[in-house]
Amino acid sequence: MITLWHNPRCSKSRQALALLEERGAEVQVRRYLEDAPDASEIRAALAALGLPAIDLVRRQEKPFKEAGLSAESDPEALIAAMVAHPILIERPLALRGARAVIGRPPERVEELL
Secondary structure: OEEEEOOOOOHHHHHHHHHHHHOOOOEEEEOOOOOOOOHHHHHHHHHHHOOOHHHHEOOOOHHHHHOOOOOOOOHHHHHHHHHHOHHHEOOOEEEEOOEEEEOOOHHHHHHHO
């Protein structure tokens, strides 16, 4: 089962979901803007990605700038910002077991098949 943190308004997220469905993958869609992950879920996603917190943040979003965050911000501050403002989470994020990928480009999600 692949869990996809999905924003249906995002073309890349829609493309990633379509790719997974075309390949016959069992996908659990999580609309993370409505069902926001908590800090422990974000930490687990970062561990599965093998990336620092800043690499999961959409830096061009307004809440990032308004909070005065930067690439040098404390990882826990970035995680707290993603919890408070899930729009800051890069999308789409596909998770399967202990592995995860950010679907940019959308074809990256095929790595979990």
